Amino acid sequence: MTDLFTPAWRPSRRTAFQSLAVLAAGAASLPGWAQAPAWPQKSIRLVVPFAPGGSSEVVARSVAAELTKQLGQSVFVENKPGGAGTIAMQDIAKAPPDGYNLILGHVGTLAVNPYMLTNQPYDVNRDFVPVTLLAKVPNVLVVHPDVPAKNFKEFIAYAKANPGKLNYSSAGNGSAGHLSMEYLKLTAGFFMTHIPYRGSGPQMTDLLAGRTQVAMNGLPSVSAFIKSGKLRALAVGSAQRVAALPDVPTIAESGYKGFETSQWYGLLAPAGTPAPIVRRLQEESLRALKAGPVTERFAHDSALGVGDTPEQFAAFIAAQQKIWKEIVVKAGIKPD
Template sequence: MQVSTVTASHGRIPFWCVATAITAAAIGVSAPSVAQTWQPSRPIRLLVPYAPGGSSDVIARAIATEMAKGLGKAVVVENKGGGQGTIATQEVARARPDGYTLLLGHVGTFAVNPATMPNLSYDVNKDFAPITLLARLPMVFAVASGTPANTLAEFVTLAKSKPGALNYGSAGNGSAGHLAFEMLKTAAGVDVTHVPYKGTGAQIADLLAGHIDAAAAGTPGLLPHVQAQKIRLIAVGSAKRLPVLPDLPTVAELGYPGFESSQWFGLLAPANTPPEVITRLNAEALKALRSDAVQHRLEHDSSETMGQGPAEFATFIKTEGERWAKVVQAARLQAN
């Protein structure tokens, strides 16, 4: 068996036991000697680096509830917003690596911030022990009802006819919607002005009012207004169409092959957390992702449940960091 590792701040952590547990699970064989090695003796903290009510919070609470059933101890979600997610992320990076302090990682904190904040006090590839990728939430591109474009092609044509005249809103500088639209601008070769807001709610309110021409966001905040015919969707940023919006084409199939823009969420612990702890947390997280409760909750928000081994998730984080760094550089983005 090949031994997988993930880099930590004080060395390389072997994940052979994780591979054993995941392989056993994949073929339907229990692995009690591996997956049951560690048993928590007190509640576990799961820090979410954003305010309550958003997608990160929803996913964290759904996963925490189900993991607690398997672990036999509460998994307590704590929202610690601020610093574009750096406050909670830094706290977990410096926490004792014993399995009792976990982090809900996000594309913003693990892929965007390192590119826009060169002086981060932690290294996302060295100071954490990845557990698993939990879910992905595709970004959807929408236009205001008064914007004279019914398709992505029409929007691109309109934008090219009036460089810099059209604008789009986002939930803030460096947000998933901001990065998604900048990626679209680069792919389509258009000049559209960015208008940052303090949250998705304010952004959508101005889209409804016609104060901005377009926006990129997750489906939860947009669908009610689409159904009320107050805004129009022109494309989805995921690699494949959404079951809830089967007639909405992807950006990739509309002439921009390889385009993919989604928020993602993952579970991490501090670097040097013992392998047996990571093994158990990975097993319980994967079990939670397969539960009906989590499946139904995430499907409601058009999120796709994922699930990976720790080594695979570590590779994913590094790859995402490299991918989004190119978007940040092309858009010349800087943190507030």
């Protein structure tokens, strides 16, 4: 006999656990139930595949500083040059996909190396997940003041009349400067010798000393030297003139219609990084790009902040790969 306060049936311990499991499974399907562990809980490493001193440095450190404020954890930049960016890319491809290892991808590592290098130890489309396109940076053609060319037209004429006399430098094989100059050489039909360096820092040292004479660099790495007269700007590779150099024409308007080349930098994580973390990184990156210190620095260097979605960045990479595959083949670009 049972009273109103005594259950007529008591489940076994096993049955109770099974019931709880069923309830938990059902609840986990509801929005907001299944949450990844709180992220971030420690410092985040952002690897840059070049030596300090170039446009990649400006973009990476500007954004990393804001992300540090927003996330409450240090986002520190680690420069890891060498191998046309493959050393850094391989590092991140093998890193734990936990949101604490990121890389700054760019046109060389993502759109050119797959066609320039035959034995990459990773697949850029399989081993990484795009997070967001951070910035586009205009390229500018600069020469040492000793070069007897005062404008772009004179430079092309001099280069054609003196094949091999000029040496152009870049931050390394597969770098944006290397690719842009090979693109220009192919388009305009002249020859210069390529001198690759391990990063924009050492590249600029020799360019300023006159040991190399020409470069096609991102504006942030050369703007101060243009203003001081240590380098002469002849043309920009962007579709329109840039505000920082209003009197410098585009290559397109200088006789090569349709020519356009810019440096671009985006954030990627190892494949398998949880989707909520990727989405959070994209959202926080967009927020960082809108922060005053970043917008001011980008405006100073005529860089365009983007902050698009992972899906949009993936589509952008695919489009760039199609463009640069053709250029690599036609120009015969190979690692030196």
